Amino acid sequence: MDNCCYIIGIRVNHRVANAVGLQELLTKFGCNIKLRVGLHETSEKFCADDGVIMLQVCGEKADLEAMLAALNAVEGIKAKMLEL
Numbered sequence: 001m002d003n004c005c006y007i008i009g010i011r012v013n014h015r016v017a018n019a020v021g022l023q024e025l026l027t028k029f030g031c032n033i034k035l036r037v038g039l040h041e042t043s044e045k046f047c048a049d050d051g052v053i054m055l056q057v058c059g060e061k062a063d064l065e066a067m068l069a070a071l072n073a074v075e076g077i078k079a080k081m082l083e084l
Contacts, residue, residue, distance in 0.1 A: 004034055004058035005084040008068060013050050013076040015040060021074050029067045032059040057081075 012018055026033065033055050040051030057064050064081065071079040 003061075004056060006057045006061075006064055007082045007084065008055040008057055008064075008071070009080050009082070010053040010055070010071060011050070011078040012053060013078075015049050015051050018074060018076040022071075022077060025067075025070050025074065029057075029070075032057050032063060032067060034058050 010022075012022065026036070035056035036053065037055075038051060038053045041048040057067065068079055068081050071077050
């Protein structure tokens with residue numbers, strides 16, 4: 001696996017409605033994902049329908065940019081990549 005110095009931050013709106021499409025993309029690019037952390041606000045009486053996901057990704061930059069473009073093409077998803 002090539003360079004693992006990239007972080008992709010994903011903002012997910014309408015988490016429940018967009019979960020299937022997002023999961024399909026994460027599975028498609030699964031070999032490029034080294035770490036995945038998902039966060040959303042929750043309590044005994046509340047579960048937010050939006051959240052954030054942080055990915056540490058590895059691979060050729062062109063492949064990671066294709067992943068980023070695919071994520072941003074999904075309605076309710078906004079993703080940005082940071083090179084460390």
